[in-house]
Amino acid sequence: MNVPVIRPRRLRQTPAMRRLVSETRVHPAELVLPLFVREGVNEAVPISSMPGVSQHTLDSLKRAATDAAEAGVGGVMLFGVPETRDATGxxxxxxxGILNVATAALVAEVGDALVVQTDLCLDEFTDHGHCGVLDDSGRVDNDATLERYVDMALVQADAGSSILGLSGMMDGQVDAVRTALDEAGFLDTAILAYSAKYASAFYGPFREAVDSQLSGDRRTYQLNPGNRREGMREATLDMSEGADIVMVKPAGSYLDVLADVAAMSDIPVWAYQVSGEYAMIEAAAQNGWIDRRRAIEESVVGIRRAGADAVLTYWATELAGWLR
Known part of the structure; x- marks a missing residue:
């Protein structure tokens, strides 16, 4: 028998050794917590498809953001759920409006401790549930939607949002918003471009979270799940238009795209661990099929290992507590 000389297991023998030679780590500051705030409710409303996640009142939203700040989380991403919707949002x-009021409230509450960010998209606010305004044939009108995005950007920036999350996947959205922000004097407001945002089945629970009115799908503007190079193309375009950060969404099923974008990007690359990814782990854990904490930690470290500089995850506060 030939005794092996090279023994990789030497570096796996103890927890201390494994920690010392770990190639990828997660820090609380690299986590962003998505939060939902709902107009017209007196107490937080649990989201049935996302156990542990709620639509917040302004008061419970501030408590959740304070908890995140105390845990060392890097930022929060706000989504608004209004009482009334119309065709133009x-x-x-x-x-x-609920999102802009909530933004100002969180900036005042925790703005010195973490980065308050806002989702810039119309889907939560339209009565048809699409991410833009519709033309006479019922199709999303790209250029008319850009005008609405510009108006949203100015209001969100004025409310104090530090990073605008452009998630609508309209052509030219980064350029339009960057130009408008600069002309209005919001030179320091950053843009997070949801660049490689795929038309995914994993957004399902999010529809409940924002009470989506969508009928049909978003395949005319979100990316085909089979297209890897197209994700790179979108990220490259957004960087050329002035994005400060680019995003890959969802995370878990698109780690190849994430790695591609991270390898070529000279700006931060983030990834969104979406509602369906969250719900699957929670459901499996509730059934006793997996170790919940280990699955959460492994899923997030895998996203970081693929190249994400930060991860949007609904476990941000809980995970940060474990890491600390």
Whole structure:
């Protein structure tokens, strides 16, 4: 018998050794917590398809953000759920609309401790559930939608959002918003471009989270799940238009795209661990099929290993507590 000389197991013998030689680590500051705030409710409303996640009141939202800040989480991403919707999503650009009021409230509450970010998209605010305004034939009108995004950007920036999350996947959205922000004097407001955002089945629970009115799908503007190079193309375009950060979404099923974008990007690359990814682990854990904590930690470290500089995850606060 030939005794092996090279023994990789030497570096796996103890927890201390494994920790010392770990190639990828997760830090609380690399986590962003998505939060939902709902207009017209007196207490937080649990989201049945996302155990442990709720639509918040303004008060419970501030408590959740404070908890995240105390855990060392890097930022929060806000989504608004209005009481009324219309064809153009007018509540999105009302300074007194739920998302903009909540943004100002969180900036005042925790703005010195973490980065308050806002989702810039119309889907939560339209009565048809699409991410833009529709033309006479019922198709999303790209250029008319850009005008609405510009208006949203200015209101969100004025409310104090530090990073605008452009998630609508309209052509030219980064350029339009960057130009408008600069012309209005919001030179320091950053843009997070949801660049490689795929038309995914894993968004299912999110529809409940924002009470989506969508009928049909978003395949005319979100990416085909089979297209790897197209994700790179979108990220490259967004960087050329002035994005400060680019995003791959979902995370778990698109780690190849994430690795591609991270390898070529000279700006931060983030990834969103979406509602369906969260729900699957929670459901399996509730059935006793997997070790919940280990699965959560492994899923997030895998996203970081693929190249994400930060991860949006609904476990951000809980995971940060474990890491600390």
């Amino acid at each position: 007018s509540q999105a650009t009302d300074p007194n």
